[in-house]
Amino acid sequence: MSERIPIIKTYKLAIGGKFPRTESGRTIEVHDSAQNLIAHVCRASRKDVRNAVEAASKVQGTWANATAYLRGQVLYRLAEMMEGKRLELAHAIGAGGEREVDAAIDRVIHFAGWTDKYPQVMGGTNPVAGPYHNFTIPFAMGTVGVIAPDEPALLGLVSLMVPIIAAGNACVVLASEKNPVPTMILSEAIATSDLPGGVVNLLSGYRDELVEHFSLHRELIGIHASGVSEAHRTLLRLGSADNLKRVTIHEDIDFFDDAQCEGPGWMDPFVEFKTIWHPSAV
Amino acid sequence: MSIVSKPSASKIEAPKRLDLRAAIGGGIFEYAPAPESVRPEIADQYGLFIGGEFIEPISGNHFASMNPATEDTLAMVADASSADVDRAVQAARDALPAWAGLSGKNRGKYMYRIARRMQERARELAVLETLDGGKPIKESRDVDVPLAAAHFFYHAGWADKLKYALPGRDPKPVGVCGQIIPWNFPLMMLSWKIAPALACGNTVVLKPAETTSLTALRFAQICQEIGLPKGVVNIVTGAGETGKAMVEHRGIDKIAFTGSTVVGKAIAKTVASTKKKLTLELGGKSANIIFEDASLDQAIEGIIEGIYFNQGHVCCAGSRLFVQESILDRVVDKLTDRMSTLRVGDPMDKNTDVGAINSKEQLDTIERFLATGENEGATKHDVCPSTLPEKGYWCKPCFYTGVQPSHTIAREEIFGPVLAVLSFRTPDEAISRANNSPYGLAAGVWTDKGSKIFDVAKKLDAGIVWLNTYNKFDPTSPFGGYKESGFGREGGRHGLLAYCQ
Incomplete structure (x- = not known):
């Protein structure tokens, strides 16, 4: 009996709830630790980034306007779908994969619970010195770009992405360059999670090619990144000079540490606090 | 004779217009002049406030601060060069460990003293603000100065409550803050910048706008009067070049800027290659x-x-x-x-x-x-x-x-x-x-x-x-914008986020 020839899958991009190939027609080979070819992923282009931002911006308002209760349930559903793909994800991560997947799922659970609590914890009424009712509410800011670290490929990405969407934003994510496969598996979990198509868009490709396009895209109002080089950090911060992007870049962070990676502080940079005044005198 | 025409069914029409001024006799009921009579003491020449002392700029250069309502020169103000900014940053750096290490309650008490002293000198500050900036005295008296003092009073109370302000976090000061403010609300903008920074344990180098330095310099005297530790607040006067020196300075950990969107974007560009924190309140x-x-x-x-x-x-x-x-x-x-x-x-x-x-x-x-x-x-x-x-x-x-x-x-x-x-x-x-x-x-x-x-x-x-x-x-009410009006909030609990890490 001859040995079975395995199928080598080509992972596609995830844009607007669909799985297109890159418009550029380019792919990248992915090898395992023994240098065996295990898959291909798409090598996204500038046009793919633009398509993804467009898809995200189109659906962001719908997502932000969903009730906080519903958004919480949808994120919980995402955790359920990841749990179903637990072994596949762990296998794609390699050594230590199960621990990482568990931490990533738990992180989703953590932020799923914030959707209907964050506005109470970080908003509130302001006791102004006058006859006014005055209150502050956080609102989603729009579409945010995420540059995931190389490692931990899945947990790093999830930690950067979930606070953004929990706050009602949409995002465009550039996956770990070193191991993009877990991200592309995650896209399959997202597609079945009830998240409206386009709230999360996942791209694989090279940071050297794409970071610039994230930085300069005027429809992106925020950037959340970790594990980027000094040159890329500067490039991303230059986006602030272009359209006042809100840029947050984490360094020296242990994504396995809940104390560092949980809490409302992860959502603060991706909301706009709106303060509303109304006279309360007759 | 009726001055009101009949409204038509389709649209509410405006009544026929009456010239209100003519109806009340034209100018015969004009108010008599009611000039503010207090004249605050203004020195002929001001130095820079660095390390708790007024010192001359290294260059020896000064520029005129003018009353825009009369075009009279009010005083000569020091023009700080990058070497002066350097001295101010060093003074702020030296003062940082002791100020950040002070108990929150004691930091707060210094700030309460500042608030009180501003209230006590309110009339003088209001007149100075109006002379130097051109705004009506009723606004500087009823809005600018009371709000500026209130800002210090409010933030004084935060100094020992930061751990309650940001749930689950252990707030630490950012360090030395460079703050650049505009000419439209000189003293109020100063307080929006300095009060939260001090409450959170930072030290500051602040640059007022070149046309409106006088209330900032009077504020510096208040810092002396209440015994604020030297170097916690430093005031450098000057124009765009002084601001640029601050933005480029390696010893500054955070830049807070209020002003035009064009300048805000230029600042964002300058600090892109650094780790400086940035908050911008723009147009x-x-x-x-x-x-x-x-x-x-x-x-x-x-x-x-x-x-x-x-x-x-x-x-x-x-x-x-x-x-x-x-x-x-x-x-x-x-x-x-x-x-x-x-x-x-x-x-x-x-x-x-x-x-x-x-x-x-x-x-x-x-x-x-x-x-x-x-x-x-x-x-x-x-x-x-x-x-x-x-x-x-x-x-x-x-x-x-x-x-x-x-x-x-x-x-x-x-x-x-x-x-x-x-x-x-x-x-x-x-x-x-x-x-x-x-x-x-x-x-x-x-x-x-x-x-x-x-x-x-x-x-x-x-x-x-x-x-x-x-x-x-x-x-208590956070202030700040969406999109290209900047990022970060000033005031309220949310304003503290910008001055903690």
């Missing part, structure tokens, strides 16, 4: 939306408050007025009437509503916009009857009708007493036209319909939304 072109079911007389007051307060030198000024089409004529008539009673002139007169334009440069800018407004086809309504003084920089408040959204005066920040009036038909149209701007600082909405007002407030891209009111400020 605006805020929309003030009047629905047909608004209380019109209140709305008119809100329009006036929104755009003519402080000569329109307000980043959140309601400079785009959107009026529902059915009431456009009535609003224009009422606005014309109301503006015929605005008094423009001597800022030191307690009856003055609109004072002097802050500088020749700003007056030139406003006049360029006025010319553009007419060239692009809008109709100017020059309805303010005041006679302008011969000396000084003045601009009569005015408004334009027939303004298209594409017109320059409907898109760009003028920073003067100039209002663009536009119309709309439906709430959705009002919202989309209001949001059609790269800015997103503030907005106003006027209607007596509760559900509509909250729905519109929710949908406006603006960091501050005033409903049936405009241009209200409070230390």
Whole structure:
């Protein structure tokens, strides 16, 4: 009996709830630790980034306007779908994969619970010195770009992405360059999670090619990144000079540490606090 | 004889207009002059406030600070070079460990002392602000100075409560903060910057705008009087070059800037390759939306408050007025009437509503916009009857009708007493036209319909939304913008985020 020839899958991009190939027609080979070819992923282009931002911006308002209760349930559903793909994800991560997947799922659970609590914890009424009712509410800011670290490929990405969407934003994510496969598996979990198509868009490709396009895209109002080089950090911060992007870049962070990676502080940079005044005198 | 014509069935028509000034006898009931009589002591020349002392700039250079209402020189102010900035940053760095290490309660007590001293010297500060900046004394007396003192009082109380302010976090100071402020609310902007920074344990180097340094220098004296540890607050005076030296300085951990969007973007570019933290409070072109079911007389007051307060030198000024089409004529008539009673002139007169334009440069800018407004086809309504003084920089408040959204005066920040009036038909149209701007600082909405007002407030891209009111400020109320109006908030619990890490 001859040995079975395995199928080598080509992972596609995830844009607007669909799985297109890159418009550029380019792919990248992915090898395992023994240098065996295990898959291909798409090598996204500038046009793919633009398509993804467009898809995200189109659906962001719908997502932000969903009730906080519903958004919480949808994120919980995402955790359920990841749990179903637990072994596949762990296998794609390699050594230590199960621990990482568990931490990533738990992180989703953590932020799923914030959707209907964050506005109470970080908003509130302001006791102004006058006859006014005055209150502050956080609102989603729009579409945010995420540059995931190389490692931990899945947990790093999830930690950067979930606070953004929990706050009602949409995002465009550039996956770990070193191991993009877990991200592309995650896209399959997202597609079945009830998240409206386009709230999360996942791209694989090279940071050297794409970071610039994230930085300069005027429809992106925020950037959340970790594990980027000094040159890329500067490039991303230059986006602030272009359209006042809100840029947050984490360094020296242990994504396995809940104390560092949980809490409302992860959502603060991706909301706009709106303060509303109304006279309360007759 | 009736002056009211019958309203037609289809549209509410404006009543026939009555010249209000003529009806009350023209100018015969004008107010007598009511000049503020306090004259604060102003030195001929000021040094830089570094390490708790006033010292001369290394270059020995000074520039004149002028009263824009008279063009008289008030004092000579030191021009800080990059070497002076260096000394100030070093003083702030040296003071940092002790200040950050002080208990929150003791930091707070120094700040309470500052607040008290500002209250005690309120009259003097208000007069100085008006002399140096040109704003009406009633505004510096009733708004700028009381709010500045309140800001210190409010933040003094935060100093020992930071762990309650940011749940689950252990806030640490950012370090040495470089703060650059504008000329429109000199002392108030100083307090918005310095008070939260000190409460969170930071030390500061602050640069006031070159046309309005005097209250900042008086504030420096207050720091001396209350025994604030040396180097915790440093004031460097100067123009753009001094600010640039601060932005580029490696010893500064955070830059906080309030000013124009152009300069804000340039600062963002400069600090991109560093790890400096940045908060920016930039320009605006805020929309003030009047629905047909608004209380019109209140709305008119809100329009006036929104755009003519402080000569329109307000980043959140309601400079785009959107009026529902059915009431456009009535609003224009009422606005014309109301503006015929605005008094423009001597800022030191307690009856003055609109004072002097802050500088020749700003007056030139406003006049360029006025010319553009007419060239692009809008109709100017020059309805303010005041006679302008011969000396000084003045601009009569005015408004334009027939303004298209594409017109320059409907898109760009003028920073003067100039209002663009536009119309709309439906709430959705009002919202989309209001949001059609790269800015997103503030907005106003006027209607007596509760559900509509909250729905519109929710949908406006603006960091501050005033409903049936405009241009209200409070230390407990976070202030800051969406989109290209900047990032970060000042005031309230949210303002602390910018000064902790």
